[in-house]
Amino acid sequence: MPSPYATPTLRDEGSRDQRFQQLKTQLHEQLVREMDFAVMRSVESSVLRHELRRGAERLCSQHTDLLTQADRDRLIDELINEMMGHGPLEPLMHDPTVTDILINGPNCVYVERRGKLERTGIKFRDNNHLVEFVQRIASQVGRRIDEASPMVDARLPDGSRINAVIKPLALDGALVSIRRFSARPLSGEDLVARATATPRMMAFLAACVKARLNIVVSGGTGSGKTTLLNALSAFIPEDERVVTIEDAAELQLQQPHVARMETRAANLEGKGATSSRDLLRNALRMRPDRIIVGECRGAEAFDMLQAMNTGHDGGMSTIHANDARDALSRLEMLIGMAAPELPMWFIHRQIAAAIHIVVQVARLPGGERKIIQIAEVTGMQSDALNMHDVFRFQQRGLDDNQRVLGHFEATGIQPQCLERLQACGVVVPRSLFESGICDIDRFDCVRGL
Numbered sequence: 001m002p003s004p005y006a007t008p009t010l011r012d013e014g015s016r017d018q019r020f021q022q023l024k025t026q027l028h029e030q031l032v033r034e035m036d037f038a039v040m041r042s043v044e045s046s047v048l049r050h051e052l053r054r055g056a057e058r059l060c061s062q063h064t065d066l067l068t069q070a071d072r073d074r075l076i077d078e079l080i081n082e083m084m085g086h087g088p089l090e091p092l093m094h095d096p097t098v099t100d101i102l103i104n105g106p107n108c109v110y111v112e113r114r115g116k117l118e119r120t121g122i123k124f125r126d127n128n129h130l131v132e133f134v135q136r137i138a139s140q141v142g143r144r145i146d147e148a149s150p151m152v153d154a155r156l157p158d159g160s161r162i163n164a165v166i167k168p169l170a171l172d173g174a175l176v177s178i179r180r181f182s183a184r185p186l187s188g189e190d191l192v193a194r195a196t197a198t199p200r201m202m203a204f205l206a207a208c209v210k211a212r213l214n215i216v217v218s219g220g221t222g223s224g225k226t227t228l229l230n231a232l233s234a235f236i237p238e239d240e241r242v243v244t245i246e247d248a249a250e251l252q253l254q255q256p257h258v259a260r261m262e263t264r265a266a267n268l269e270g271k272g273a274t275s276s277r278d279l280l281r282n283a284l285r286m287r288p289d290r291i292i293v294g295e296c297r298g299a300e301a302f303d304m305l306q307a308m309n310t311g312h313d314g315g316m317s318t319i320h321a322n323d324a325r326d327a328l329s330r331l332e333m334l335i336g337m338a339a340p341e342l343p344m345w346f347i348h349r350q351i352a353a354a355i356h357i358v359v360q361v362a363r364l365p366g367g368e369r370k371i372i373q374i375a376e377v378t379g380m381q382s383d384a385l386n387m388h389d390v391f392r393f394q395q396r397g398l399d400d401n402q403r404v405l406g407h408f409e410a411t412g413i414q415p416q417c418l419e420r421l422q423a424c425g426v427v428v429p430r431s432l433f434e435s436g437i438c439d440i441d442r443f444d445c446v447r448g449l
């Protein structure tokens with residue numbers, strides 16, 4: 001068999017970069033052949049990185065005539081990234097301004113920065129290279145992706161969330177979506193500083209969390225639901241035991257007493273799945289002070305409401321919906337699917353008794369995320385759910401840069417929950433709810449809470 005990295009190929013015509021890439025591919029293949037990955041999987045990543053570097057240096061040293069020292073260093077770094085890190089995505093994974101990475105086939109990599117999508121020049125060699133990357137990442141966290149099961153959801157060791165779809169479901173090359181995990185989660189104050197909400201809106205939400213109201217954060221995909229849930233969780237008193245249930249753990253609670261659980265997908269034989277519903281039922285036996293369900297999208301909605309209605313208050317969750325009322329309709333639908341025997345009036349009563357506040361978030365044109373509605377559920381009237389807005393964002397139009405123009409306003413309605421807040425010792429000045437535009441407030445009321 002001819003040597004995989006025979007020099008004549010490298011001396012062929014072609015740009016220096018092509019030769020570099022050729023050599024890299026050949027060395028990569030040889031490294032894969034020579035390394036005992038079964039053994040290597042069990043060693044620590046620093047040891048593995050060291051071993052890989054030694055192997056790569058040995059192979060590179062056979063090509064001193066072809067590479068400068070700088071080329072060799074770059075080649076070794078890139079090879080190690082290919083085999084251990086995130087390959088061509090490595091620079092993006094270290095860029096703190098990148099919040100999402102979206103790959104549509106090997107030649108098309110987009111990133112989201114400050115709410116805006118932009119195309120990068122990053123390319124994978126071909127679709128096989130991209131699929132290999134996805135398979136390696138998936139296998140590192142014990143998942144598989146291949147033609148038989150061409151879709152995978154996983155969490156990377158750094159906490160980022162990845163979803164990948166390959167052939168035959170993806171038509172033009174693998175589709176990969178990575179939601180980067182921010183090392184420092186956004187706090188309530190950060191959200192106010194980014195004009196996601198005004199200080200008094202955040203102050204009201206903080207008070208609701210402290211007084212153990214049940215809160216649902218609603219919004220579309222990528223609208224900032226999890227980010228807000230995380231920021232709100234910071235207002236939970238430190239002495240409470242918080243149990244979290246998530247599909248892919250993203251929440252970063254700062255409290256000392258947090259019990260985190262994550263659902264598990266079925267294995268290839270279709271066994272071993274553990275759903276949010278299973279975890280929620282288990283959570284009730286764990287003496288929780290609060291239960292946070294990362295996202296409600298199935299039968300767990302029913303159990304969550306049951307829990308909220310049986311003394312486990314202070315619960316929080318997120319849901320995909322277009323506005324606050326729609327969030328309740330969606331809950332109604334999820335519960336109806338989980339317990340079809342229940343009459344609608346009963347489901348409404350359960351929702352009215354359980355849910356106190358719905359916060360609607362949105363990703364606006366131009367990429368900004370805003371709380372566009374804070375609504376209070378106030379009960380039922382002839383079988384229908386009653387709710388009213390306490391705060392909302394009024395959009396007036398777009399500026400020259402296609403950014404949204406508008407203002408936050410208090411509707412002037414004094415929330416019914418004020419009594420409960422007071423009873424819990426959480427003092428909220430009534431002036432917070434005086435009707436009118438409330439963009440220009442002082443930060444003090446957030447800090448004060």
Ligand SMILES: Nc1ncnc2c1ncn2[C@@H]1O[C@H](COP(=O)(O)OP(=O)(O)OP(=O)(O)O)[C@@H](O)[C@H]1O
Nearest residue numbers: 099191194196220221222223224225226227228369
């Ligand atoms: N208020 C905000 N200001 C700026 N960026 C934000 C804000 N909220 C969220 N983001 C960014 O937007 C992205 C999506 O946020 P997040 O994961 O919270 O959305 P989501 O609604 O939970 O998404 P999904 O529907 O995928 O679960 C993240 O990269 C996050 O850092």
Ligand SMILES: [Mg+2]
Nearest residue numbers: 225226227295
């Ligand atoms: Mg989310």
